[in-house]
Amino acid sequence: MTVELDVEADRLRDSVERVLRRARERSVALTDAVDDDDLVRQHSKLMSPLVWDLAHIGNQEELWLVRDVGGREPVRCDIDELYDAFQHPRASRPALPLLSPAEARGYVREVREKVLDVLANSRMGGRRIVERGFAFGMIAQHEQQHDETMLATHQLRTGAPVLDAPPPPKPGGTRLPAEVIVPGGPFTMGTSAEPWALDNERPAHQVHVDTFAIDTVPVTNGAYQRFMAAGGYDDPRWWREAGWAHRNEAKLVAPRFWERDGDTWVRTRFGVTEPVPANEPVVHVSWYEADAYARWAGRRLPTEAEWEKAARFDPATGRSRRFPWGDDEPTPVHANLGQRHLRPAEVGAYPGGVSPLGVHQLIGDVWEWTGSDFHGYPGFAPFPYREYSEVFFGPEYKVLRGGSFGTDAVACRGTFRNWDYPIRRQIFAGFRCARDVRRDESG
Numbered sequence: 001m002t003v004e005l006d007v008e009a010d011r012l013r014d015s016v017e018r019v020l021r022r023a024r025e026r027s028v029a030l031t032d033a034v035d036d037d038d039l040v041r042q043h044s045k046l047m048s049p050l051v052w053d054l055a056h057i058g059n060q061e062e063l064w065l066v067r068d069v070g071g072r073e074p075v076r077c078d079i080d081e082l083y084d085a086f087q088h089p090r091a092s093r094p095a096l097p098l099l100s101p102a103e104a105r106g107y108v109r110e111v112r113e114k115v116l117d118v119l120a121n122s123r124m125g126g127r128r129i130v131e132r133g134f135a136f137g138m139i140a141q142h143e144q145q146h147d148e149t150m151l152a153t154h155q156l157r158t159g160a161p162v163l164d165a166p167p168p169p170k171p172g173g174t175r176l177p178a179e180v181i182v183p184g185g186p187f188t189m190g191t192s193a194e195p196w197a198l199d200n201e202r203p204a205h206q207v208h209v210d211t212f213a214i215d216t217v218p219v220t221n222g223a224y225q226r227f228m229a230a231g232g233y234d235d236p237r238w239w240r241e242a243g244w245a246h247r248n249e250a251k252l253v254a255p256r257f258w259e260r261d262g263d264t265w266v267r268t269r270f271g272v273t274e275p276v277p278a279n280e281p282v283v284h285v286s287w288y289e290a291d292a293y294a295r296w297a298g299r300r301l302p303t304e305a306e307w308e309k310a311a312r313f314d315p316a317t318g319r320s321r322r323f324p325w326g327d328d329e330p331t332p333v334h335a336n337l338g339q340r341h342l343r344p345a346e347v348g349a350y351p352g353g354v355s356p357l358g359v360h361q362l363i364g365d366v367w368e369w370t371g372s373d374f375h376g377y378p379g380f381a382p383f384p385y386r387e388y389s390e391v392f393f394g395p396e397y398k399v400l401r402g403g404s405f406g407t408d409a410v411a412c413r414g415t416f417r418n419w420d421y422p423i424r425r426q427i428f429a430g431f432r433c434a435r436d437v438r439r440d441e442s443g
C-alpha cells in the first residue's frame with residue numbers, strides 16, 4: 001500500500017513538474033519576444049505592463065508554494081504589495097516602482113528553483129491545499145491564465161509581428177447541421193472529483209434544463225458580417241438598453257481589431273493585417289454585441305447550464321464527462337488550445353473534439369459568452385481564499401466557457417468558468433447561439 005502511494009505521488013510530482021515547466025516556457029517566450037521597452041510599456045489601459053505580469057506570476061508562486069506549502073523563508077517579501085492585483089488596478093501599474101525586466105526574470109527563476117525543491121519533498125497530501133497536488137495545479141493554472149492575458153496584451157501591442165505559429169488544421173468536407181437539440185432533464189453540473197478544479201467549479205450538483213437547441217459551431221465571421229450588413233449595429237431593437245448606450249458611447253461598428261478596407265473588412269491579428277476569414281469563429285466581441293447578434297438572429301445566448309450540458313452530457317450513460325470527447329486530457333486532435341496556433345480554427349476543424357450530442361469546438365478556439373451572470377453553485381465554499389472567485393459573484397460579470405486558442409489545457413475543462421464585464425473585447429471571446437425548443441419539435 002505504501003509503495004503504491006509512493007508510486008502515485010511520484011507520478012503526480014512528475015506531472016506537476018511538466019505543467020509548471022510548460023507554463024514557464026510560455027511565459028518566457030511571451031516576454032522574450034519583445035525588448036525591454038516593450039516589456040515595461042503599457043500597451044493598453046486595460047492591461048498591465050508585461051513585466052508586471054511576469055513578476056506577479058513569480059510572486060503568487062512564492063506566496064503559495066514557497067511560503068505556504070513549503071513553509072520556507074520569503075524570497076522577497078518587500079514586493080508583495082506591488083504585485084497584489086487587488087491593491088493596484090491595471091491602469092495604475094506602470095507608475096509603480098516595479099522590478100526591472102532583468103530583476104523580474106531573476107526573481108521568477110529563483111522562486112521556481114525553490115518550488116522544485118518544495119515539490120521534490122512534498123507528500124502531495126496531508127493538508128487540503130496539497131491534496132492531489134492542488135496548490136501546484138492552482139499555480140500552474142494561474143501562470144497560464146496570465147500567459148493568456150499576456151497574449152491579449154501582444155494582440156493590443158502595435159508594431160511589427162513578433163509571434164509566430166503554424167496555422168490550425170482545416171475542416172474536412174463534412175457538412176454539419178446548423179444546430180443540435182439537447183434533450184431536457186437533469187444533468188450533473190460542476191465537479192466534486194476533479195483534483196485541480198477551482199472553488200467556483202464546485203460542488204457537483206444536479207441541474208434541470210428544458211429541451212433547447214444550440215448551434216453546432218460558434219458563430220462565424222461570415223455570419224457576423226451578415227448582422228453588420230443588415231444594419232445590426234444601428235438598430236436599437238437588437239440591443240438591450242445598457243448595450244445600446246455602450247455601443248453609442250464606444251462607437252462600436254465591428255468587432256475589435258477590424259477595419260474597413262474599401263468595401264470589405266480586414267482584421268489585424270498579432271501585427272498581421274489580413275482579410276477577415278469568413279469561416280473562423282468571430283472573436284473580440286463584447287457580451288453586448290453577442291447578445292444583440294443573437295436577438296437579430298431570432299435566438300439567444302445559451303445559459304451557462306445549457307452550455308455545460310451540451311458539452312458534457314452523455315445521453316447513453318446519463319453521466320457528465322470531463323470534456324466533450326470523454327475523460328482524456330486534451331490533445332491536438334481534440335481542440336485548439338495552448339497557443340499552438342495564433343488564431344481560432346475554422347468551424348468543423350476538430351471532429352475529434354465533438355460532444356456526445358454532436359456539438360463541435362466547445363473547448364478551445366474562442367471563449368464563449370453565455371447568458372448567465374457569475375454566481376456560486378449551491379453549496380459553494382471559498383477555497384483557498386475569498387478573492388479567488390467569491391468577490392466577483394454578482395450581476396456585473398458574465399460567464400464565459402470553453403477556453404480559447406490561447407488557453408492552456410491545464411486551465412480548461414468542461415467545468416471551467418471564466419468571467420468578465422459585458423463590455424470587454426480584448427479577450428479571445430466569441431459565442432454561439434441557442435433557442436427554446438417547442439414541445440412538438442423535440443419528439
Ligand SMILES: [Fe+2]
Nearest residue numbers: 056085142146
Ligand atoms: Fe493573478
